[in-house]
């Protein structure tokens with residue numbers, strides 16, 4: 070606490086109680102270096118989906134912070150996440166984006182590792198090393214792994230709680246994302262490759278935007294005029310076209326104490342399927358059937374329609390378009406965005422095709438909506454770097470003190486705050502978590518913002 074009573078965290082850079090955040094957290098090289106240590110080296114990070122590596126021996130490259138990792142399924146079917154880095158001199162032991170192998174051969178001096186990470190061959194072990202190299206000590210560096218409904222997360226830090234504890238009350242919203250359109254936990258299939266592109270802005274701009282920035286809708290005004298929705302009608306969201314919104318609690322925004330954030334809306338009782346794919350009877354029938362099954366299976370809870378959210382720190386998911394994106398840090402001034410998108414594995418090809426075209430129109434480097442966002446983030450980042458500009462904090466005060474806890478139903482997961490209009494409570498929750506992790510020295514267990522508040 071400072072003298073005035075405000076809670077200031079993250080080295081005095083994040084003032085949650087006044088909704089003021091220093092621009093330095095987006096542009097300072099020193100803060101960025103701390104983030105890699107204090108946030109990325111101990112958070113659970115998304116690295117891939119099981120459908121990308123269905124068979125024993127399959128691997129796909131992932132990324133954690135700035136570093137390349139191998140996500141693989143070994144010969145016994147077990148998942149691993151290895152640092153893609155040779156223990157001898159650091160060369161990448163795997164230079165292919167994906168494939169199938171039982172061994173990883175380092176191209177530099179030819180050390181060989183098994184698909185379970187063991188160092189199994191070293192040239193000149195006898196004549197060069199005189200049999201004095203203990204190969205058991207020099208296997209690949211391995212992260213902790215957790216697969217949650219097929220979504221693979223990894224973490225370097227033993228002191229971080231298990232993934233489900235880390236997810237905490239956000240579980241309700243991420244479960245909703247993981248469910249197929251019919252409300253079951255069936256199989257998703259990552260279709261095609263991974264969208265990868267670089268953006269000239271700090272990684273936090275994307276993460277906080279997806280966390281709950283409904284306020285920026287005016288910047289998508291032109292996109293709203295064209296046909297982006299999966300059904301090929303005006304609008305850009307799945308829920309614009311597959312639901313008849315007779316009455317909606319609009320823009321309910323929810324946060325949980327872990328600093329993960331979700332967005333969505335809660336339909337009132339009398340909502341129904343709105344026919345939208347009449348030109349494509351196979352697609353129309355499939356969506357209508359899923360919709361009915363979901364209502365039957367989930368009952369009252371089927372009224373919740375998630376839009377997406379951000380799992381702290383850098384994983385943002387979008388419901389409907391069903392993408393899973395990561396804002397990888399690539400220096401303070403650059404983000405390398407990776408995004409996969411998923412389709413229900415058992416859906417007819419016609420449905421998969423409709424969804425594939427939808428995501429290409431909507432998100433990624435070719436997506437019209439994301440192009441608007443990237444332009445905003447690029448200039449906003451420039452605005453965080455200026456000598457004069459950096460003397461003035463960013464404003465995150467919208468809705469401060471007007472958060473409504475627990476409203477409007479008691480079954481929405483967790484310690485929920487919801488507003489029926491726009492608010493920046495989600496961004497404040499995100500930065501409260503960021504500050505809590507940045508305030509925790511290496512080696513200590515990180516605390517949630519709610520724990521810090523309670524202690525104060």
Ligand code: FES
Nearest residue numbers: 155157158175178
């Ligand atoms: S760097 Fe890999 S064997 Fe030398």
Ligand SMILES: [Fe+2]
Nearest residue numbers: 285289438442
């Ligand atoms: Fe946007």
